[in-house]
Amino acid sequence: MIHPNDSPDMYETKLPFPTRPLLCCNDETVEEYVIPDEAREEVLAMLFPGEPVPALDDVLYDLHEGKTFIVRDYRVTWERGRNWLASPYYPSSGGTVIDWLPAEYDDGGGDEGEFPLDFDEEEGEGKTDIPPPF
Numbered sequence: 001m002i003h004p005n006d007s008p009d010m011y012e013t014k015l016p017f018p019t020r021p022l023l024c025c026n027d028e029t030v031e032e033y034v035i036p037d038e039a040r041e042e043v044l045a046m047l048f049p050g051e052p053v054p055a056l057d058d059v060l061y062d063l064h065e066g067k068t069f070i071v072r073d074y075r076v077t078w079e080r081g082r083n084w085l086a087s088p089y090y091p092s093s094g095g096t097v098i099d100w101l102p103a104e105y106d107d108g109g110g111d112e113g114e115f116p117l118d119f120d121e122e123e124g125e126g127k128t129d130i131p132p133p134f
Helices: 037-047
Strands: 019-023 029-033 059-062 067-070 075-079 082-086 100-102 118-120 125-127
Touching: 019 075, 037 082
Parallel strands: none
Antiparallel strands: 019 029, 029 075, 059 067, 059 100, 075 082, 118 125
């Protein structure tokens, strides 16, 4: 076990893995953990902020990048004194776990912010057949 999931400082304690520099879209270099394949499921379960935790083979959508990804390709960085769970596209667009949505949100166009919503003009409420994220 790497670290208990219910620990109050799980985000603020460095993980026991080596790191490498990662240049991000804002020209900032952060530390990216090099997590071995056999530890990826445990790290995901520890840092994922909700339930259910997605499976490593699940496909999700990165809201910032406007693309889908396989969960096992996630990244974890150490920056500003904490661990950040991020999509594989983090260096180019900055998407962290809060930007992960079900793959159904991908409309195929890759345009950030376009969701398959229909609005009821009378009610003013958005309606969709896509389940809410997690």
